[in-house]
Amino acid sequence: MTLTVWEDELDWLPAEPVEHTDAWVEGAGPVRWSARRWESPVVDSTFEALELVPSWNAQTPAGTWLLVEGRVLQASGWSPWLTFARWTDAGVDPDHGGGAMVRTTVKDQPVEGGRMAHDAFVADPASPFSAWQVRLTALSERDHGPWPTVSLVAACVSAVTVGADEPTSRPGVARGVEIAVPPHSQRLHVDTFAHWDEGGQSWCSPTSTTMLLEHWGHAPTADETAWVGDRPDPAVVHAVSRVYDAAFAGAGNWAFNAAYAATRGLRAYVTRLRDLTEVEAFVAAGVPVVVSVAFEPEQLDGAGYGTSGHLLTVVGFTPEGDVVSNDPNSHRIPSNDEVRTVYRRDQFERVWLGTNGGMTYVMHPADHPLPPPPAEANWA
Missing domain, CATH: 3.90.70.10 (Cysteine proteinases)
Known part of the structure; x- marks a missing residue:
């Protein structure tokens, strides 16, 4: 397993406007969104990977949202760009801070050699991937912004198999250490x-x-x-x-x-x-x-x-x-x-x-x- 992180200044480039209809808003019609895009370099995996989980730190001012996508390279070639999120940091209750878009993942994305599991791409065991990319598209109601701001993009790539009879770890450096974290039920x-x-x-x-x-x-x-x-x-x-x-x-x-x-x-x-x-x-x-x-x-x-x-x-x-x-x-x-x-x-x-x-x-x-x-x- 590995984690790759990009932080601070991302190199955003202009992108073609995106026309999108929010399926989660009753009666919504198509909206034209101005767009700009950041795309990671291709990252080679040091092992035959089976899962990709991206995450991001972003702020989405009113009238903006973030599209998070990723793709993987398998023996059959590159997958299509898969949607991991249509992200907004606003609340989902329209009476309390509803945003320009409804925050959601996307169901039923067709992809050979694997599946989308909401927050992760999971490859078939027989179809591991050897390289991957992530990209973010910032979308705004206006041609000149405001735009989402992104301070971190991360992606965890893994291939985890743990047998039921494998030995467990021995106690280490934190024996007797307890952090006072407030409890919530x-x-x-x-x-x-x-x-x-x-x-x-x-x-x-x-x-x-x-x-x-x-x-x-x-x-x-x-x-x-x-x-x-x-x-x-x-x-x-x-x-x-x-x-x-x-x-x-x-x-x-x-x-x-x-x-x-x-x-x-x-x-x-x-x-x-x-x-x-x-x-x-x-x-x-x-x-x-x-x-x-x-x-x-x-x-x-x-x-x-x-x-x-x-x-x-x-x-x-x-x-x-x-x-x-x-x-x-x-x-x-x-x-x-x-x-x-x-x-x-x-x-x-x-x-x-x-x-x-x-x-x-x-x-x-x-x-x-x-x-x-x-x-x-x-x-x-």
């Missing part, structure tokens, strides 16, 4: 705002993202969340309104959560880590992370539930090396007091690596250094 939101993926039953990703935003002092203010009303933890609802993916019909899009954190002032991207020793390096550097897991109830002692996909934070490790997590599912109990949970290291590593390939959100202030990356860098 997604269960507090069950049966609220049901039009956003059934409320808190499925809000693990934005709830975890909110924990990190609050930890770093970048959570939305009371004025920004006043529209939520008297519901608990309004910052979580605010996050959902800024990451909801119309096509996915959920708030769990990986890159959308990273992009939202970036609009709040953090440097954020999606990557994959190799094992818990790499997570320990982050924790030892004072950087909690969000990871994706999937498991049956008997596979993770102390969880009290099973899941086909779930995001939670890793905030530390016990002196014995077990994982200290702020788990937003909170044992299915609607209480922030139930969020902190200790999980057995070996079990946790298996349900993280073996089912979700070490998928991780890295979110931190730009002036807070990350640990040194390994030789085959999967963070930067």
